[in-house]
Amino acid sequence: MLSVENLHIRFRTGDGMVHAVNDVSFEVGAGRQIAVVGESGSGKSQIALAIMGLLAKNAEVEGRIMWNGQDLLAASNREMNRIRAREIGIVFQDPMSSLNPYMTIERQLTEIVEYHEGLSRRDARARALQVMDAVRISDAKARLRAYPHEFSGGMRQRIVIAMALMCQPKLILADEPTTALDVTVQAQIMQLLADVQRDLGTSVVLITHDLGVVAGFCEEVVVLYGGRIMEEAETIALFDQPTHPYTRGLLSAVPNIKDPSDALTAIPGSPPNQHRFPQACPFAPRCVDAVDICRDTLPALRQGRACLRPVEELT
Amino acid sequence: MMLSVQNAHVSFTAAQTKKWPWSRPGVVSAVNGISFDLEAGKTLGIVGESGCGKSTLIRAVAGLTPLASGTVTLNNEPVAYENRASVQRLRATMQMIFQDPIASLNPRMTIREIVVEPLTFFRTDMSMEERRTAAMAMLERVGIPATQANRFPHEFSGGQCQRIGIARALVAEPKVLLCDEPVSALDVSIQAQVVNLLKDLQREMGLAIVFVAHDLGVVRHISDEVLVMYMGAQMERASAADLVREPKHPYAQALLSAVPVPDPRTRITPQMLEGDLPSPMDLPPGCLFASRCPKAMPKCHTSRPPAIWHGQHQAACFLLEDRAVAASDVH
Numbered sequence: 001m002l003s004v005e006n007l008h009i010r011f012r013t014g015d016g017m018v019h020a021v022n023d024v025s026f027e028v029g030a031g032r033q034i035a036v037v038g039e040s041g042s043g044k045s046q047i048a049l050a051i052m053g054l055l056a057k058n059a060e061v062e063g064r065i066m067w068n069g070q071d072l073l074a075a076s077n078r079e080m081n082r083i084r085a086r087e088i089g090i091v092f093q094d095p096m097s098s099l100n101p102y103m104t105i106e107r108q109l110t111e112i113v114e115y116h117e118g119l120s121r122r123d124a125r126a127r128a129l130q131v132m133d134a135v136r137i138s139d140a141k142a143r144l145r146a147y148p149h150e151f152s153g154g155m156r157q158r159i160v161i162a163m164a165l166m167c168q169p170k171l172i173l174a175d176e177p178t179t180a181l182d183v184t185v186q187a188q189i190m191q192l193l194a195d196v197q198r199d200l201g202t203s204v205v206l207i208t209h210d211l212g213v214v215a216g217f218c219e220e221v222v223v224l225y226g227g228r229i230m231e232e233a234e235t236i237a238l239f240d241q242p243t244h245p246y247t248r249g250l251l252s253a254v255p256n257i258k259d260p261s262d263a264l265t266a267i268p269g270s271p272p273n274q275h276r277f278p279q280a281c282p283f284a285p286r287c288v289d290a291v292d293i294c295r296d297t298l299p300a301l302r303q304g305r306a307c308l309r310p311v312e313e314l315t
Numbered sequence: 316m317m318l319s320v321q322n323a324h325v326s327f328t329a330a331q332t333k334k335w336p337w338s339r340p341g342v343v344s345a346v347n348g349i350s351f352d353l354e355a356g357k358t359l360g361i362v363g364e365s366g367c368g369k370s371t372l373i374r375a376v377a378g379l380t381p382l383a384s385g386t387v388t389l390n391n392e393p394v395a396y397e398n399r400a401s402v403q404r405l406r407a408t409m410q411m412i413f414q415d416p417i418a419s420l421n422p423r424m425t426i427r428e429i430v431v432e433p434l435t436f437f438r439t440d441m442s443m444e445e446r447r448t449a450a451m452a453m454l455e456r457v458g459i460p461a462t463q464a465n466r467f468p469h470e471f472s473g474g475q476c477q478r479i480g481i482a483r484a485l486v487a488e489p490k491v492l493l494c495d496e497p498v499s500a501l502d503v504s505i506q507a508q509v510v511n512l513l514k515d516l517q518r519e520m521g522l523a524i525v526f527v528a529h530d531l532g533v534v535r536h537i538s539d540e541v542l543v544m545y546m547g548a549q550m551e552r553a554s555a556a557d558l559v560r561e562p563k564h565p566y567a568q569a570l571l572s573a574v575p576v577p578d579p580r581t582r583i584t585p586q587m588l589e590g591d592l593p594s595p596m597d598l599p600p601g602c603l604f605a606s607r608c609p610k611a612m613p614k615c616h617t618s619r620p621p622a623i624w625h626g627q628h629q630a631a632c633f634l635l636e637d638r639a640v641a642a643s644d645v646h
Contacts, residue, residue, distance in 0.1 A: 039503060039504060040502055182364040182365055183364070183529070183570065183573045183574055183575075184364065184573045184588060186575070187572075187573035187587075190575075191587075209503060210575065211503070212532070212575030212576055212577045213575050214577075215576060215578055215581075216582070235579045236580070239577070239578060239579050249504060250504060253504050253506070254503055254532070254577045255507075255510075255530070255532030255536045256532060256576060256577050256578065257531055257532045257535050257559055257571070257574050258559075258576050258578070264510055264511060264536055266504065266505075266507035266508035266511055267507070267508075268508070271502070286504075
């Protein structure tokens, strides 16, 4: 349904070029839940913005983003406008800055369907009420007249999800949707996204740094580092048998509340400098398994892993 | 006991809530009677959701916010927070690290100056040269090469800035380290580096650490004991292992049930809490969690349960008391 092909994103900045995303390809099938996992600076959010056509003005994009046979990178503004609401919805990390503080919740929800589907104010209002009920905001009728500041963080994120759902999109991009929320609220929001996926068959691309959330929600995982895909696998396979040293390092650095052992294994070093297009494996400077070849050859993604060392030889 | 806090209360006046110019301002009760003891070389984790008062509590212990009531003893001596001088004396023994590693370092000082500064205050017995040597050694110890000591904070990454913050806090060899969400702004791979560094330094220096964080996984890994707060009050306190294995208080149970587990074969079943939080300006007479507690009984709304030891857990819940009574009836 969605296929990202050889995507490159670069930014022209005062300090020179920043290579944020380098040759990333992945696919999202209908009704699938895919996680794009990475640390800050890995390029994960820029991929979502590129899909929505919302990249900053100083960005240069290369590659293709195919959506049901159409290249979104080549689509006109008018075409993108239609796709943005009706076919692909997006949920951002900070719900307060996704909502307009001067508009009631009702107006923010109804505006979308009035504009895109030509619904009357009355029909739009009925739709908004139903969607508010579906995302489990109690007393929806009265709450529609409220302004964003009158809601808690978790409730605001429910409203943002309701906005993304108003035109029943086929795909939802969720960019760190629970990072700003408490753990109990996070569980509710992830449950809501799972319900949406189950009830409506909506595909979800979850962009996150939290492997705990990924394990509980997604079927497939794409692991990014330094703007490149390190590993791509079904969730269970990735957690059971990670084949890339970065994935292995990341998994052993995550504290697991159920795991009685005390060892947290850190990945030494710092994230990569992205001012140059990578000539070698971006993870090599921090990799325990790196050998000479890793420091001067760029590994290609083969069978779901981009690593020059055979799996058997990894520590 | 290295650090002991008894019945700490912190409140703020909310002037903007005054209805009339001459009416009394409302009072927000942020911390409502927290007590804990901490030995040298041990870590107490404090967890709870945003707004539960966990940061306010340790800021009050550090003397950054006034305590409304309660006592703090440090190394068996009562702490006086009366004036600036007494609070500054306190800081020779008790230091703090903060959530935002970059904002907590002065951008106009080199990191050498930043790490030397505590010694200038607290180690007047040292010569300038000795202070400088000690600061360099501390920087090296936290993993910042001494060759970079003349750089400014903006030249370092978030993880490195947190290391510099740790060096500054520990260079004058305090006994107690208060940590306010020290790793929540860091990436997972860097977070583990900083947690491991804190653990190593604790072992070497015999530090008592209070570690405030919302990430229960990190707290579980670094803490010996964990205190669960809700609306500024203690719900439960137990060893980290006991709390995670078998939380006793309904709030602790709900909180822990929602923690995601990085293992796709483990299905978590989060308990959903219904109901609204009480207003911190008008606390109910009963248990502060009663309005959202799935197991609340009538008396939970009228009187507040004290924190009582039930085996290895200290929990404030009538349900556990009734169970304890019921159990003793049988015997």
